[in-house]
Amino acid sequence: MLLLATDVADLQGRGGGEGLVRAHELLEAAMRRLQLELELLLSELRYNAVDGSISGHADQDAAVVEHIRVVAKAMMAAGYGMECVSTFKSHRRAELAGAVHRLLGFSPSQHARFHKLTWNQVDGMVQSWHAAAGFAFTSAFSNERLFCHSVFGADAAVADKVFADIASDHAAELLAVAEAAVARAGRAPERLFHVLDVHGTLAEILPAIVSVIGDNSEVTTRANAAIRNAGEASRRTLASFEDTIMKVTSKAAAPGGAVHPLTRYVMNYLVLLADYEDTLARIYQQCRGANASGCGSASPDSPSSLNPIDRLVSVLLRKLNAMAGRYQSPALRSLFMANNTHCVGKKVRGSSKLDGILGEDWTTAQRAEVRRHVDACVHSAWHDVLACGGEGAEAAVREEIATQQRWVAADDEMGDALRAAAAAAVVPAYRVLYRRHGATAWMTPGDVNAMIGRLYARIL
Template sequence: MVDMIPSPPQRHRRTLSTTVVDETVAAAATLVSKWHPDDANSAYSLFLHASAPEADHFLRAAADLHRSMLFFASDPTNAHNGHGLVQAHHLLDTAMRRLQLELRLLLSAPGRDHDARSLRALAQTMMAAGYGKECISTFKERRRAALRRLYTVVQLHKLTWDQVDDNIQSWLATARAAFSSVFPAEKELCDTVFAGDASVGDAVFEDVANDQAANLLAVAEAAVARARRAPERLFRVLDVHDALSEVLPAILSVFGDRSEVAKRACSALFKAGEAARGALASLEASIQKEPSKATAAGGAVHPLTRYVMNYLVFLADYEGALDRINHQQQQQGSPECSSSSSSSSSMSIGWLVQVLLRKIEAKGGSYREAALGHLFLANNTHYVAKKVTNLQEAIEEDDYGAAARRHVDAYVRAAWGKVLNAIAAADGVEEAVMEAVATQERWVAADEEMGEMLRAAATAAVVPKYRMFYRRHGAAVRLTPGDVNAMIAALFGGIATDSTSC
């Protein structure tokens, strides 16, 4: 029997493939060494300062190193491959550190639009080589820092209302820019850089933008919470409501309608609407609680009338916000997101005008002299009529001017009735005129227009009848029709006329 002679062990020989891979690694090593991340000139960017072909060569070299690692790892029994694997891995790790540095440089370049093509190619190379974690971590770090410069949120819970109010001024512009422009651009950047995997792009964007978006919304939430039901703070609440309504479509589109940012924005919008309705209800209550006996000296325009009407003039500038808030209320009190409107703000503003007018009527009835009560009503209704012209389309057309004229007529009848009765009876006429004038000397008109209206109405009612009386009894009286006319003309801030002209 022939003894079996053991065959000699197989020797691994270099193959053509091995030679090609070795040459590829050597070429990559030269390029990696040139752009080593630890060099003193590492701030000099391969993508920003070198030529485009060289940047592409570096990316291809990194990909070649990864493929070389896979080649060497495919035959671990080959001693040469083991050495080649270690070398390729070391070079790849160095190349990836360079790309990580390049990513920082690209994302930090001041005054320069991001080179989306370079960023995308760089990210794809890193992620394909198994360095996705480093790529994503560096990207998020830089983009968070960039967004953090948008707006610095102070500790709102420690601030007074005035400080929150001042904070809102800059917030309004920042929030509009951030949600309408900055965040959409950031989302587009994430989608472009991580185009290979949409879920990765979405996750990166959320990690980068959510905290800053939440910080911005925190300002709105603080403003609404601090506003409570104070009418004087309503306008800031409406500013917040306006801004949130404006940016809400972008929030839903960029962050997604089921995102926490969208839910928080919707909640803030809803609460702003609730706060606005509360402030209007508080204003209505304060009007109704105003003591009816608290009148104005001389029948002047009451401070309540001035405050409420000037308030409503400012409120009319927020018709759009009021429309949306009214529509929000119609949605069965649900904090749903909607920017459409189907109702008018006329009920809100018009109703408050009516509440004010009812209070004015009650105050007018509190005067001892009926004439002074009617003068008060004429002055205040006239003031309302003048302000209503500034409300434009905010309330339905109503002839408040006619109401003021009716009160003027009622004033004339009450203030000059005794004089007219005396003329009719031809008894005590001059005494009645002097008493009427003396009584009204300290009464006031809302403005020059109302003063002219009051003087004209009194002159038309009294002077012609006094002239007829004077023609019959002139020898027995000392006041001429011109004297009476001049007395009336001097009332309510007027200037006495020359008695000879009458």
């Protein structure tokens, strides 16, 4: 550059228009060479897919960055700042787009109209979006901003503007994927987990967005709106899920007092939902904080202001209690409740997350409730049989055994509990009758005990 300045000065010193024209031509030629050199230097730099750092092909990264800074400074000083900035932005935007594309498996810019995509299309995109968004917002953008300030550090305003021009569109495209996932999910319960994942990722990267792009930027405003929308969508889906539970209809009762499919479905769903305890806590805290503006018509007693998992378990249990009314037999009603409440409790105990959410007191109370239903079932089934006394007791016992052979237990544990309770209630009472009327034709107490021991062998 010193030789260039000397040549230009010599030409200008000769006087006349010819010298100025020649000096301008020489300067343009030099700037073209510098611009080409800038392009070559920039083409050596790539994003590290692990940490988002910017590196070259060898252990000369610092030297390359310094060389780029010198070239940019020379071009800016010579009045070729526009060309310098344009070249720099073009290369860096392409590199950032390539890095994001490699992680996503697609280019967000190819799907500018996300609202026209189907859920399956969006779902396929959002699976890789989490890693790409984390890479871009927490690593790549931060390193890109530092790089811009390293190159254009002489003018911080220029450096910030260059960075904004490089990153803003990519940031907006990444947010568009999240927005589309929330919008297309609707209120389908199985899609809620995708929405919660999006909310969790957005909440995780928001501090980086604020730090790197700015808390007053359009990107930050849009990210905050996306978080609110994901929270509102999650609350709507859970409210709809609760409403679905309450509206489930079944013309026939579950055969033999078995576990109802609704119980298994809801509890399996809640086991998965429990893994999102922290995200749900943030969402409902957000609702309480926003109150009138963020939660629609939520009231203090609405699902949006209570623990949703605790509430959904309570709703399920109330629904099961209503379903039990379809049985004409009081014993079968109690058996149905015993099986289903046992299934609920077992699912809770089998999930450390769910067990922690509902708490030890709930688990203790639930065990007692199961036992109450078991005792009620045995009492209703056998009370009248044993009360008849006399020689009719044996026939009544046989008839009741035949009836209960069609009854089922939720699992081996419940079968053991039912058999133990029945044997404890029936065998001693039958033994008294047997001794009192000890006819040789009667079944022995051991026979009755063996028959009870074969009940509830069928597991549903």
